[in-house]
Amino acid sequence: MNVKKLVATTALITSAFVAVPASAATYLVTVLEASIGKQFDATLASSFNFLTKPDLSTAVFTYTGPLSFSNTNPQSSSNTGDITSTFFGANAAGISNYVGVGPASVAYGANGANFRTLAGFLATSGSAANFAYGSLYTFTTIGNFNDLELSITHDDGVSLYADGIRLSGLTAGPTSAITEKVRLPNGTKAYTLVYGRANGSPSILNVAAVPEPATWAMMLVGFGMMGAAIRYRRRNATVVYA
Numbered sequence: 001m002n003v004k005k006l007v008a009t010t011a012l013i014t015s016a017f018v019a020v021p022a023s024a025a026t027y028l029v030t031v032l033e034a035s036i037g038k039q040f041d042a043t044l045a046s047s048f049n050f051l052t053k054p055d056l057s058t059a060v061f062t063y064t065g066p067l068s069f070s071n072t073n074p075q076s077s078s079n080t081g082d083i084t085s086t087f088f089g090a091n092a093a094g095i096s097n098y099v100g101v102g103p104a105s106v107a108y109g110a111n112g113a114n115f116r117t118l119a120g121f122l123a124t125s126g127s128a129a130n131f132a133y134g135s136l137y138t139f140t141t142i143g144n145f146n147d148l149e150l151s152i153t154h155d156d157g158v159s160l161y162a163d164g165i166r167l168s169g170l171t172a173g174p175t176s177a178i179t180e181k182v183r184l185p186n187g188t189k190a191y192t193l194v195y196g197r198a199n200g201s202p203s204i205l206n207v208a209a210v211p212e213p214a215t216w217a218m219m220l221v222g223f224g225m226m227g228a229a230i231r232y233r234r235r236n237a238t239v240v241y242a
Contacts, residue, residue, distance in 0.1 A: 025066065027139040031059040033102075033113060033124065035133040041172040042136065042157035042196035050136055057102030057115040057124075065094035067139060067193070067207035071126075074201070082201040084135075085122035092122060129200035131174075137195040137205075144188040149210040153179040154195065155202055161192045174198050181210060 034053035040046045050056055071087040085092060100115035114120035127134040152158055152170065155177040160167045162185055169182045174196070184191070197203045 025141075026062060026064045027067075027141050029059075029061050029063045029140075030138045031115075031121070031135055033057045033115070033126065033133065033135040036131060036198075037133075038131050039174050040131075040134060040136070040196060040198060041159070042194045043159050043166070043172050044138070044161065044192070044194060046136055046194075046196070047138075055103065055113075057100070057113045059098065059100040059115050059121050061098040061118075062096050063091075063094050063139070064096070065091050067205060069205045070203070072202040072204070082126045082128065082197065082203055083122075084124050084126050087126060087197070087203050088122065126197040126203060127200055131199050134196060134198040137197070139193040139195070140190060142188065142190045144186070145184045145191075147183060147186050149181055149183045151179060151181050151208050151210050153177060153204060153206040155204040156196045156198045158196075158205070159194045161194070162189045164190075164192075172196075177202065177204050 032047060032050040034050045034056040036049060036053070040049055069087050069091060070089070071082055073082070073086065088095070095118060098118040098121070100117065100121055102113065102115040113124045115124070150160075152160075154171075154175070156174040157172040158170050159172045160170055160182055167182050167184075170180050171178065172194075193207070195205050
């Protein structure tokens with residue numbers, strides 16, 4: 001598939017994507033993989049570093065499901081250490097409308113990448129130790145999330161954009177697994193989460209909403225009622241068996 005066809009197909013996927021409510025947890029995803037050979041930040045600007053590489057492979061697809069991906073296998077310098085099918089796990093079932101381009105076989109060290117099919121994409125190693133090659137992911141969705149606070153656990157870096165403006169509070173550079181929080185602005189916006197897979201496994205990305213204080217209060221009340229019920233049952237049991 002040539003680049004013009006990829007662009008046309010991406011436009012069709014995007015038009016279908018924006019018609020899906022954000023509550024459906026549907027994202028437009030792009031993946032760039034290439035032999036970067038150095039550390040890189042997970043930012044939109046980093047995509048230019050990938051686009052200049054002659055061995056670039058590109059995938060575009062829609063994904064429906066949670067942003068919860070993990071490959072915690074021991075780090076390896078070969079293509080066995082950070083396989084994309086392991087990173088997605090059962091979430092791979094949420095991939096649809098897949099389009100991929102790139103050389104049929106690319107020598108990323110021991111890794112031969114073939115993004116032309118979904119099976120080839122999932123069989124690819126997303127990154128290797130010593131930054132020999134890596135992958136840059138973008139997850140885009142549209143919605144009004146009403147000042148929602150997110151908790152993001154990631155290894156390596158992430159960044160988050162609202163209508164193209166980068167939000168503060170997240171580490172974009174390579175890192176060990178860390179958890180950071182960011183609050184989304186009010187109003188309907190296009191959100192793009194950028195994630196980098198670099199330096200081999202582990203590769204971790206987990207995004208979850210932080211419960212509001214009112215929610216925590218309700219949970220505490222619920223736990224209190226459960227505790228009271230348990231104590232009541234224990235007292236009754238003591239009376240019966242006494």
